Amino acid sequence: MNWPGGMQRLLKLLRQQHSELREQLELGCEELKEHFQRNSKLAESSKRLKSQIWSSVVTILLVKAKDLPLAEDGSKLGDTHFKFRLGNEKYKTKSSWTERWLEQFDLHLFDEDQSLELALWNRNTLFGKANIDLSVFQRENTHGIWKPLEDCSGEVFLMLTISGTTALETISDLKAFKEDPRETQQLRDRYRFLRSLQNLRDVGHLTVKVFGATGLAAADIGGKSDPFCVLELGNARLQTQTEYKTLTPSWNKIFTFNVKDITQVLEVTVYDEDRDHRVEFLGKLVIPLLRIKSGVKRWYTLKDKNLCVRAKGNSPQIQLELIVVWNEVRAVCRALQPKEEKLIQQEAKFKRQLFLRNVNRLKEVIMDILEAARYVQSCFEWESPVRSSIAFVLWIVACVYGDLETVPLVLLLIILKKWLIRLITGTTDANAGHYDYEYDEDDDDDKEKEEKKSIKERLQAIQEVSQTVQNTIGYLASLAESTINTFNFSVPELTWLAVVLLLGAIFVLHFVPLRWLLLFWGFMKFSRRILRPNTIPNNELLDFLSRVPDNEEINQFRELPPSAATDQARNNPKKKLKGS
Incomplete structure (x- = not known):
């Protein structure tokens, strides 16, 4: 078929444009393909995240x-x-x-x-x-x-x-863990008595097996949670993987900690993980290392943030097995040194309830001191002839035969009395750690956020002073309670350590003249900065008392029964906590 010249040129032009358009489409596809290839890694990472x-x-x-x-x-x-x-x-x-x-x-x-x-x-x-x-x-x-x-x-x-390792067959996977008797024996040999002086900083070794939890509170809309468990010992912090959409997670993890101080406590906290990487509290438990029964697999009740009542949920519990091995001599040496600083601590804000509780704590200690003073005064007043006669004889004997070793002897007799009461009755002081607690809700401090700034500025100075007074009163109350609890066998190991130290003080004060002791003490205090320039100034007595728990810590360490008899205590937080 013969086409006119104009039609042939038009057909040729259309073919050229079709060929160019096809080439452009192929080039665009190649560029788009290269773009997706370049961003495939970023897309995959974002998808996984x-x-x-x-x-x-x-x-x-x-x-x-x-x-x-x-x-x-x-x-x-x-x-x-x-x-x-x-x-x-x-x-x-x-x-x-x-x-x-x-x-x-x-x-x-x-x-x-x-x-x-x-x-x-x-x-x-x-x-x-x-x-x-x-x-x-x-x-x-x-x-x-x-x-x-x-x-x-x-x-x-x-x-x-x-x-928080999610991969299987890891060193923390309890299912893949097989206990080696040889390693266990080597670990025990490392802390046996004959090797006490080899490494004084290595006090002990803690093994924690985290099996699972049950009865957790539902933190998600679907009635489930995404729980994971965090373990803290001092500044060491480990955590399990997250188990999604469950109230009965099974973590099956095993962790190990180096124990630097046998008076430390193991903190076990269960959180719920959200998709924005925030966490929600589900329960907490603190276990002093000295209270651990090694090798016993058992359920522990989870408490609320204040560690005083049961956490929300259906009697939430966590199953653990704890194994601790430690050397007594190294532990004694460490107990007389400055306590390790906990780097991450929640700042204590001023709260009216906390302020009043600290005042009541100090008031109870002061009342005990006044009661003892009244008891001594009653002996001078002969309110009870028998008691006053005995006190008079003891005073004469103390004045005639007393010496400096009499002071630790008296303290030793007080401990002996408490030990006999504990041995006969099987209990410690019934008043230790018992308080009426009133709690603020977590959001109570945020209710007044919309107040005028001028009012906040006026109250800020008062709040800072009140916070200082509150914390000072709390410290004094804690120090006084720790001193009292040293004699109450709140921590039997530390009380027995006090017994040994008091016996040593009696022996030294009896055979060594006071002037030589004061000379030695002055020499040590004045030469410490020269001989050991990097040493931390400390008071051995206060360092020892910092290991003894006060009444609030005793109450936090108290274990709750595995199952709740009634939910009344949780619904009524003002109800007085009774000792177990």
Whole structure:
């Protein structure tokens, strides 16, 4: 078929445009394909993050820094903060001018993201950065790290823990764990009496087997929870994986802790995990190491945040097996040294109920002292002839034959009396740790947030003073209660340690003249800074008393029965707690 010349040119032009359009479409498809390939890793990571499929949880405690760079005028940087990055997750700390943060947070670790990035910022200026390779750190263990910064001077100290492992066949998987009798024997040999002086800082070893929990409260809309368990011993913090959509989780994990102080307590807390990585409290339990019955698998009742009544839920409990091995000589040496500082502590805000409770605690101690003074005065007044006669004879004997060793002897006799009462009755002081508790709801402090700022500014100074008075009264009450509980066998091991120390004091005071003791004491106090410049000034008596729990801690340590007889106590928090 013969086409006119114009039609042939038009047909040729259409073919050329079709060929160019086809080439453009093919090029666009290739570019789109390359775009998806470049972002496939980011899309996959984002998808995994949304579905919460991570391999471990990295807990970071930012403690402090040193030798940080100075400002242009030679002064300290006034608005320094750190930014952390792990994979697609970021965290920005608060600003600090003291080079001390004490801030704790969690990041989620994927198998392909093993590099933790941190950067030092002052306002909007980057001063230094560093990278930490997480693959070299042992899992289920807390590591203290001094990390130097790049591009500037300075080091940062942080405590890092990789736990919450979801992968099976890990070192913390209880199902894959098989106890080796040889390792168990080696562990016991490490803390036997004949090796007491080899490593005084290594007091003991704690093994915690976390099986599961039951009766937890429903934190989600569907009537379920996403619980995980956190274990804390001092500044060491480990956690289990999250079990989703259940009120009876089975974690089946085994963890180990190095015990630096046998008077420490193990804190076990159960949280609910939300999709925005926030947590909701489900229950808590504190177990003193000295009260652990090694190798006993049992259920423990979970308590509320105040550790006084049962937590919400259907009699929530957690199943644990605890094994602790420790050396007595090292524990005694550690008990007379400064207590380890707990870096992360919830700041005590001023509350009317807490203020009144501390006042009542101090009032009860003062009333006991006044009662003892009245008892002594009654002996002088001969209100009871028999009692006054005995007191008069004892006073004459003390004045004639008494010496400095009489003072610890009297204290020893008081402990002996308490021990005989405990031996005969099988109980300790019935009044220890009994209080009427009134609780504020968690949101009570936030109800007045919309008040006028001028009123807040007026009350701020009063609140600061009241908070100081409250905490001071609480400290004095706690110190007095710890002193009383030393004689009450609240912690039998510490009371027996006091007995040994008092016997030693009697022996020393009897055979060594007082002037030589005072000379030795003065020499030790004046030469301590010269001989040991890095030593921490301390008072051995106060260090020992800090290990003895006060009445509130005794009440928190008290275990609740496995099942609740009635929900009345939980519904009526003002009801007085009775001792078990």
